Amino acid sequence: MSDSSNSAGERFTLQPDTTGTGDGLRLEPVETDTAAEATEKEPSYGWTMVRELVETVVLSLVIFLLIRQVVQNYRIENHSMEPNFYEGQFVLVNKLAYRLGQPDRGDVIVFHNPRNTSEDYIKRIIGLPGDTVEVNNQTVFINGEALIEDFTHYPIPPGEYSGPFVVGDNQLFVMGDNRPNSSDSRVFGPIDQDLAVGQAWLRIWPLNEFGIVQHVDLPLAGAPVSQ
Structure with a gap:
């Protein structure tokens, strides 16, 4: 059997027509796990933590260097x-x-x-x-x-x-x-x-x-x- 999709992105599969009214084939929608796919594309929690840590370190370094231009102990x-x-x-x-x-x-x-x-x-x-x-x-x-x-x-x-x-x-x-x-x-x-x-x-x-x-x-x- 082959798959096809419409303009809205919904997927269909061809199945044998057992009703006797068609040409022997009919289209049935296939359920897709779009929520799971979207979740997989989102950044992981671990990566988010690493990114926030790097941003904090860089910001702290910039502030430190700016302060060193003004005062020094x-x-x-x-x-x-x-x-x-x-x-x-x-x-x-x-x-x-x-x-x-x-x-x-x-x-x-x-x-x-x-x-x-x-x-x-x-x-x-x-x-x-x-x-x-x-x-x-x-x-x-x-x-x-x-x-x-x-x-x-x-x-x-x-x-x-x-x-x-x-x-x-x-x-x-x-x-x-x-x-x-x-x-x-x-x-x-x-x-x-x-x-x-x-x-x-x-x-x-x-x-x-x-x-x-x-x-x-x-x-x-x-x-x-x-x-």
């Missing part, structure tokens, strides 16, 4: 910024701070070590472009005026002399708050601002010290102290 690895930052603390760095604004004296920044750019340092900005910085008689002088440093408990060692350093365009002079135990611009000179990763923004660990990083004003002895 760092662990303090040494004592050079004590008493304001201690080894083992974690801080978030605002990487857009100096793309959208200008650095200021007193800002705490993270930057690539100019002698080894795979290593990052955290220091405080002391000198800005155009400044002349000199260290003498346990005092930092900027353009001949003594810098008031009430934010550090570790003074410059007696007899140390550095400079004078002229801070060029697009450069910064940086120092650690722990003056006797910091490798900074007194050693490697002013840094290019392009080396700056960003401004220290949020202290996130330990939790009992969680909060916004405070950036101090650094007035000069001959300038009015901001209130």
Whole structure:
């Protein structure tokens, strides 16, 4: 016997005509399991789960990469910024701070070590472009005026002399708050601002010290102290 179908997609089969009124053959519809066929074409539950997992991972990766363009976390690895930052603390760095604004004296920044750019340092900005910085008689002088440093408990060692350093365009002079135990611009000179990763923004660990990083004003002895 042969099969045929109509325009609506319904299938028929030819059967012998036992009624005696036809030519010996008649058409009878054949039932088809269209529901089963449709089900077989639908994605399996396992494949759907895999697809959703891949989409979630990709979306999470995109969000992570976008966040990394804005902030980045760092662990303090040494004592050079004590008493304001201690080894083992974690801080978030605002990487857009100096793309959208200008650095200021007193800002705490993270930057690539100019002698080894795979290593990052955290220091405080002391000198800005155009400044002349000199260290003498346990005092930092900027353009001949003594810098008031009430934010550090570790003074410059007696007899140390550095400079004078002229801070060029697009450069910064940086120092650690722990003056006797910091490798900074007194050693490697002013840094290019392009080396700056960003401004220290949020202290996130330990939790009992969680909060916004405070950036101090650094007035000069001959300038009015901001209130």
